[in-house]
Amino acid sequence: MKKILIINLKRLGDVYTTSHLINSLLLESPTSEISLLVYEESLQAAQNIKGVSQVHSINRKKIITLSASQIFSDALAFERLHHETKAVLDVQWDEVINYSNDSVSTLISSSLSNSITGRKIGPSFDSNYCLQVNSDWDHVFNDILTQMPLPPIHFQDCYHKMCDIELSQDGEKVKFNPKHNQNAFKNLKKLRSYFADDSNINLIGLQLTSSVEEKAPRKETYIHLIKKMMRTNLYVPILLVAPSESDRDLAKEVNSNFQNKLVVAEADLSALASVMINLDFVITPDTVTKHIADLTETPCLEISLGEAPFLKQGTRLHQSHILTCSLNKRIFSNKLPNTKIEGTPDQRDLINAQDIFSCLDYILQEELAPQLSEYISLYSPTLDALGLRYDVVAGEIPYQIELQRLIHRIYLTALLNDPASNEMNETINKVLELSRDSIDNKSWLESEKATATETTRDLLSTLRSLLICQDNPKKVTEFIYALDQLLTHCDTCSMSSMATQLFKGRLESLGRASLSQNIKQVESVLYHLKTDLQLIFSCIKDIENAIHEDRRQRSHSVGTTQPRV
């Protein structure tokens, strides 16, 4: 029996996402005993995950209150942390996974060195305070995904690659309470029975709120949407509310526009999954609801606004979709004012009721791709060799961004999967499809090429200065300067920045010995970067050739087509 500890010190929604990894780990090794370490505020989510043997929690709020208050001794705060982690520190683990990869989880994972008999997955420090990783995928997670605003790989796929296991969709991932199941089934079945032909009726759960106001459409949008839904005989809206005063008040306000005839389903986290499995579809701006919809395999339309990072943590269900402002208008950071696009309305006003309604018809009635408002895109998840990919299926296509995202996926696959395989053919076809429609179909490649050229130049300069440094240790400043210059390419959001980030991660993982002691290792890491940069040129060449061949074939087919009479 393998004892596995997963440290996830994120919020409720992120803790729910751990279910996918736990499910895959258990399918691969059913006798494993999996424990979770979470913050107390996410405890309920952890307890709702199926397959978890034990949940340990840290009451962060109490520790922070004790520490921040002048009246209490810091001994109380630290002793509480010590006490709450003791149960974890005292166990011999076969595997520890630093899932949340924040500074606290990394340090706690590091403090478990003597308690691990097997591997540590995700970043941690060794006793010399050097960053340790299990594989390059850990570097991707720690260095690339944290730096790129439009990450090339979904978090779940990255976690699975870090653990070197297949992501499995099979298996039940959340716990259900039989009593809640019974109630939800009984009530929603009764609701369906009110309609003459209930086979055409779709019960649509509407989550009105999100953790942050900016992430949810306005109340008026929902009211218009519900009016549209009620004009058809196809949709029955059900307001989903959490057991809180603010949620209840909002539902009451919305309901007052419909003579209080709307059905309201109030469910806490343990009951929400039971409600979900009895619905046909869910519309949600809230990530927790979205994650539970995914885990219960309830199709949903995720409305992604504000900093909600759908490219990292978006819905995984193939019937589900994501409605968002165009990616060239979004900033995925809560540190920047991102709700207002210059010269355009607030993001919350951009997505209107008609957009949501036509997406509903498109998904559930299999109608043609909807016409969406300006700046709005509808994404759908699809699978390629790297895992889940999001493609625009309606609305605005930000060609440059989409093409760049695709080529970043192709590069990452070539870099860390098998470079010789043809597994990304399908993604290359998608590149061809987009590049045919794009007006400016080459500048994205040119810009990647230019960045790769500059990075290679700086790499060669760094290698040169390292060689000089070997002969003349006084020249170390020049090497450091060159290295510094090389590392500036980490911020370019390109294939080169991915390679440079990977290099930076590998460099940081070298021991803390002096440069003269480490020089051979530094040299080897630099040569590794050289290979990775060469791979960029090879990827670009492959894509250029594919585009060229595609054009040749298309012009040939146009040339051979008989003119219409």
Next chain:
Amino acid sequence: MTCKLPITEKYEIKVAKNGSKVPVVNDVHLHSIYDPQREAKQLVERQSDHWNKKRDVLIFGLGFGYHVQAVIEMLEQKPGSYNIIVIEPNMKVASDCVELGLVDTKKVYLCSGYTPQDIYTNRDLIDFLLRKPAMFSHPPSFNLYSDYFKNMLSYQAPKELESISRQFQSAELRTLFGSFDQTLSLNEMAQRLSMNHNQKSEKDFLIMAYHEMVKKSLSLTDEVNK
């Protein structure tokens, strides 16, 4: 910072018009000399408006507990458990109150004769305070022992490791922290650990994790204090 308990120069027990007993400390009557129960009820009604349905109440000053009884009666009007802690500096008043059967010690946790340091290191009290209880002050007691209560409310726990180490219940932690520079604060020590590249133990990483967890709130507290 140490704090002495207030000195009682004069103490007597009088009988109110309604027959209830009233303590008089240093010539200060701690309850109404006419009807202590009625006065207590009015006091509680006035102050409880701001309690927001809280079921934990911290009371400053016991006297002979008429207001404490009024608080109990108010809380017992609604179902569910409740917790009351009373802080009374005067041990004589507190023991007389208990002996006279004026306060039910099964329903109330009485802290009498505690220094602020005793209060803020008592684990039961700390857990209670972390639940952010409603506050009730008994005005005659609060005014009589104003220095004591002010000291208690403005108390600042010592930050140096020398003092912190002594507070640990775990011998393992006392030994661990005893090995560091005792003039540093815990956060300064954690910062030093993060800055230097010496060999680190499991516990060092836990101290650093602690610092990472609390440092945002510390910078906010520093800003507020500025």
